[in-house]
Amino acid sequence: MSKELRMFYYLISLSLLAVFFAALLGSFFSVLPGNVALIRIEGEIGSQSIFGGVSVDDIISLIDEAERNPNVKVVVFSINSPGGAIVSVQEIVERIKVMEKPKIAWIRDVGTSGAYWIASACDAIVASPFSITGSIGVVASYLEFSGLFEKYGIRYVNLSIPEKKDMLSPYRGLTEEEKKDIMEILNESYWGFLEDVAHNRNMSVEEVTNLSDEGAIMLGKQAYERGFVDYLGGKEKVLEVAREFGNLTRVEVSVYESKKDISELLSDLLFGLSRFELKASQKPF
Amino acid sequence: MLDKRFAAFLIDLLIFYFLIFVPSSFVFFYSAGLRDFTSLEGLEGPSVSFLFLSSFLFLLYKSSFEFSFSQTPGKYFLSLEVRGIEKFGDALLRNLPFLFPPFFLFDLFPLVTSDQRLFERISHTQVLYVPKLVIEA
Numbered sequence: 001m002s003k004e005l006r007m008f009y010y011l012i013s014l015s016l017l018a019v020f021f022a023a024l025l026g027s028f029f030s031v032l033p034g035n036v037a038l039i040r041i042e043g044e045i046g047s048q049s050i051f052g053g054v055s056v057d058d059i060i061s062l063i064d065e066a067e068r069n070p071n072v073k074v075v076v077f078s079i080n081s082p083g084g085a086i087v088s089v090q091e092i093v094e095r096i097k098v099m100e101k102p103k104i105a106w107i108r109d110v111g112t113s114g115a116y117w118i119a120s121a122c123d124a125i126v127a128s129p130f131s132i133t134g135s136i137g138v139v140a141s142y143l144e145f146s147g148l149f150e151k152y153g154i155r156y157v158n159l160s161i162p163e164k165k166d167m168l169s170p171y172r173g174l175t176e177e178e179k180k181d182i183m184e185i186l187n188e189s190y191w192g193f194l195e196d197v198a199h200n201r202n203m204s205v206e207e208v209t210n211l212s213d214e215g216a217i218m219l220g221k222q223a224y225e226r227g228f229v230d231y232l233g234g235k236e237k238v239l240e241v242a243r244e245f246g247n248l249t250r251v252e253v254s255v256y257e258s259k260k261d262i263s264e265l266l267s268d269l270l271f272g273l274s275r276f277e278l279k280a281s282q283k284p285f
Numbered sequence: 286m287l288d289k290r291f292a293a294f295l296i297d298l299l300i301f302y303f304l305i306f307v308p309s310s311f312v313f314f315y316s317a318g319l320r321d322f323t324s325l326e327g328l329e330g331p332s333v334s335f336l337f338l339s340s341f342l343f344l345l346y347k348s349s350f351e352f353s354f355s356q357t358p359g360k361y362f363l364s365l366e367v368r369g370i371e372k373f374g375d376a377l378l379r380n381l382p383f384l385f386p387p388f389f390l391f392d393l394f395p396l397v398t399s400d401q402r403l404f405e406r407i408s409h410t411q412v413l414y415v416p417k418l419v420i421e422a
Contacts, residue, residue: 010354015308023313
């Protein structure tokens with residue numbers, strides 16, 4: 001065999017070896033291949049995820065992960081949540097609004113209150129005709145034991161400066177003035193929620209107020225008729241809308257989710273802390 | 286001689302680029318999960334890893350050819366041969382700057398006054414012009 005031929009075969013062998021090393025090294029990096037990222041928002045939304053709720057930090061990290069992945073062309077939020085803490089909800093809403101990629105909200109069984117607010121920040125909302133949505137409003141509640149204490153002759157003694165320092169104490173009832181203060185806070189929160197939904201849905205505040213029926217829940221079908229939902233349907237509809245918004249010829253979905261191991265779950269339970277390691281995964285959709 | 290060596294280097298770069306770098310980069314990013322090859326945004330980490338791999342592959346390309354054939358394909362076309370390589374370690378040592386490109390400047394500096402790079406001196410190897418003998422009758 002001539003030297004030239006040997007050199008040629010040697011070069012081809014080196015090329016194949018290089019390809020092998022490249023495949024091996026590449027497999028250590030996990031960039032999810034799907035062009036549609038599915039992020040689940042399930043359970044009550046708060047700053048920590050305890051007992052099946054979802055944490056705002058988890059959701060925002062997943063959004064960051066989906067935005068960073070060059071494969072992802074569309075992000076779908078699968079929402080099955082009654083809402084949650086207003087601050088956490090608003091953080092998610094603000095993060096969704098600055099997303100560069102198209103985002104679609106898919107309301108599953110329930111997408112009410114704060115969860116609907118999150119959906120409204122997306123480019124389109126898909127819901128089943130029988131999804132429960134709406135409930136555009138805010139609520140604050142707590143257990144108050146003054147009646148029980150009175151029944152058993154227990155007196156609550158409060159010494160506080162200034163006077164309203166122990167407002168919302170469960171051991172005494174609210175004064176009229178304190179009630180008024182809290183209603184003012186709720187009113188501010190409500191109007192912030194309402195105005196943002198109106199802006200997101202391209203509706204006037206009056207329209208949203210009238211059509212949302214005093215914060216009542218509504219079926220997906222009703223929400224569609226009133227302009228709060230854009231499409232009625234299920235998974236196939238979501239994929240169709242994703243294809244349209246992302247200009248996609250084929251759709252491949254990757255599920256983005258955070259996973260906790262047993263020590264992290266125990267830690268949440270015992271300490272209410274949410275230490276976690278974000279792991280995005282390829283799961284069947 | 287320096288112009289021949291530079292030309293040989295360019296030929297090796299081209300061969301390496303088309304036959305090794307390009308195919309392995311596709312395979313690397315595909316197995317990392319990338320499906321849209323129009324952008325590497327968000328893949329800075331894997332990209333840096335791949336650059337290191339490429340440097341290593343170029344080192345392997347040059348060293349293995351010089352050890353096995355006393356010349357790389359680029360040197361073959363310019364009738365250059367490497368002398369003084371007794372073991373694979375010599376070939377690796379003389380090409381080590383290709384693994385860490387910033388070292389390359391130090392490596393090239395002695396070429397101002399001689400025909401040996403710094404790491405050629407360290408490895409006791411030399412590049413010679415050996416034209417192919419043509420016997421005519």
